[in-house]
Amino acid sequence: MREIDVKVITEKVRDLCIRANTEIGDDVLKAFDRGIEQEESPLAIEILKELKENARVAREEQAPVCQDTGYAVVFVELGQDVHLSGGDLKEAIFEGVRQGYRDGYLRKSICHPFTRKNTGDNTPAVVHTELVPGEKIKVIVAPKGGGSENMSRVVMLTPSDGIEGIKRYVVQRVKESGSNPCPPTIVGIGIGGNFEEVALLAKKSLLRPLGTRNPDPELDRLESEILTEINKLGIGPQGLGGRITSLAVHILMMPCHIASFPLGVNIQCHVHRHKEAIL
Ligand code: SF4
Numbered sequence: 678m679r680e681i682d683v684k685v686i687t688e689k690v691r692d693l694c695i696r697a698n699t700e701i702g703d704d705v706l707k708a709f710d711r712g713i714e715q716e717e718s719p720l721a722i723e724i725l726k727e728l729k730e731n732a733r734v735a736r737e738e739q740a741p742v743c744q745d746t747g748y749a750v751v752f753v754e755l756g757q758d759v760h761l762s763g764g765d766l767k768e769a770i771f772e773g774v775r776q777g778y779r780d781g782y783l784r785k786s787i788c789h790p791f792t793r794k795n796t797g798d799n800t801p802a803v804v805h806t807e808l809v810p811g812e813k814i815k816v817i818v819a820p821k822g823g824g825s826e827n828m829s830r831v832v833m834l835t836p837s838d839g840i841e842g843i844k845r846y847v848v849q850r851v852k853e854s855g856s857n858p859c860p861p862t863i864v865g866i867g868i869g870g871n872f873e874e875v876a877l878l879a880k881k882s883l884l885r886p887l888g889t890r891n892p893d894p895e896l897d898r899l900e901s902e903i904l905t906e907i908n909k910l911g912i913g914p915q916g917l918g919g920r921i922t923s924l925a926v927h928i929l930m931m932p933c934h935i936a937s938f939p940l941g942v943n944i945q946c947h948v949h950r951h952k953e954a955i956l
Contacts, residue, residue, distance in 0.1 A: 679812040680760045681956060683769035686816065689954050690773025693818035694749060695781035697952040698741045701732040704887040705924075705949045711888075712861060712914070712921040721919025725861070728914070728947055739781075743859075743948045746783035747820030749774045749802040750880070758812040771800045786823065805877065817884060819951035825858035825944045831876050834938040840899065843868065843940055848906045850942050851923065856916020859946035863887065864907065864926045867941035869933040879941030882927035884951060891928060900926040914947075924949075 709729045716722045735742040751770050755761075763769075778785055778799040785799040809815075830850055834842050847866060854862075867878025891897035904926045913919025924947070933939055 678758055678760050679756070680762050681814060682763040683761055683766055684763055685956060686761075686766065686814070687769045687773040687776065689816055689956060690751065690770050690818060691776040691780065693816065693952045693954060694774055694777025694783065694820070695739075697818050697820055697950045698746050698781060698783050699739050700736050700952070701742055701948070701950070702886070704889075705947075706732060708861075708887045708924040709947075712924060716914075716919055716921050718913060718919040720917055721913045721921060724914040724917065724919075725921065741781070741783055742950070743822065743946075744784060745786060745822040745824065745948075746778070746799075747822050747950065748787065748826070749778075749799055750819045750821050751802050751804045752815075752817040752819065752881075752884070753804065753806045754809045754815040755806055756811040756813045757808050758810075759814060766806070767804055770802055770804055774798070774800050774802045814956040815953060816956070817951055817953040819880075819884065821880075822859070822946050822948060825862065825946040828854035828858045829879070829941075829943045831872060831879075831939065831941045833872070834940050836936070836938045838938055842938070843899075844903055844906065846940060847903055847926075847942055848910070851907050851912070851944070852910050854944060855912060858944045859948070860912055860916060861914050861921045861924045861947050863945040863949055864903070864923050865941075865943040865945060866903075866926065866928045867943070868928060868930040868939070870931045870939055871934065871937070872939060874931070875939035875941035876943070877941075878929040878931065879943035882929040883943060883945050883949070885927050887925050887949070893930070896928045896930060900928055 865883040
């Protein structure tokens with residue numbers, strides 16, 4: 678049994694909040710490059726270059742890549758041979774978020790749903806904890822912007838809707854979202870499970886590095902087909918027209934109830950932020 682003080686987790690979450698908000702991953706920058714190669718509209722190409730430049734400036738000056746520094750979503754894979762000491766895991770994560778958003782000068786964006794009064798420190802965070810074998814802890818911080826989250830949906834299709842029903846719904850969702858999620862987007866799709874699980878599948882699918890293939894050949898093909906249809910919509914970068922409305926489509930799937938066909942669509946903006954650490 679390995680003992681880990683939760684203070685270590687607080688420090689790590691603090692750093693990950695700052696890094697996630699200021700350092701866009703190389704996989705995203707490469708996806709911008711691919712977009713620049715494939716785009717035909719001169720304005721859209723210019724916008725993609727500006728997004729790259731924005732990411733460069735943010736990294737060099739340790740400034741947030743977007744003013745919306747997001748809801749702090751934290752995934753924890755907790756080894757079942759770890760004993761946590763020194764306090765409560767969730768509170769330790771919240772403290773890391775508090776410190777990260779304070780020390781990184783990140784906007785606090787969380788408020789009471791009715792009064793809209795800001796909680797003042799970007800807590801609570803949304804924490805997903807999963808027990809896994811081993812004696813390590815993996816922590817992923819994935820801040821999520823309001824504009825793209827607002828365009829996301831869970832829908833219970835019927836089994837007879839089939840794969841064509843999935844394609845139709847996702848492409849229509851992207852079309853109706855227009856410029857709201859700050860395209861070019863990454864479209865995370867969950868298929869199967871139940872009502873709550875499908876939303877989580879869609880969000881988790883976004884954690885796969887851009888430019889990598891889905892290990893399931895059928896889902897890999899479906900990702901390409903949906904991306905092709907999305908990029909025929911003409912919405913383009915920032916919604917100002919062009920081919921590159923989305924940089925990627927990612928899918929995670931699991932079995933579902935015989936009477937159900939759950940679908941989750943979690944749209945992610947071009948500020949595709951997540952950083953991880955293993956303790
Ligand atoms: S949707 Fe993304 S890019 Fe747009 S304002 Fe929100 S965080 Fe920023």
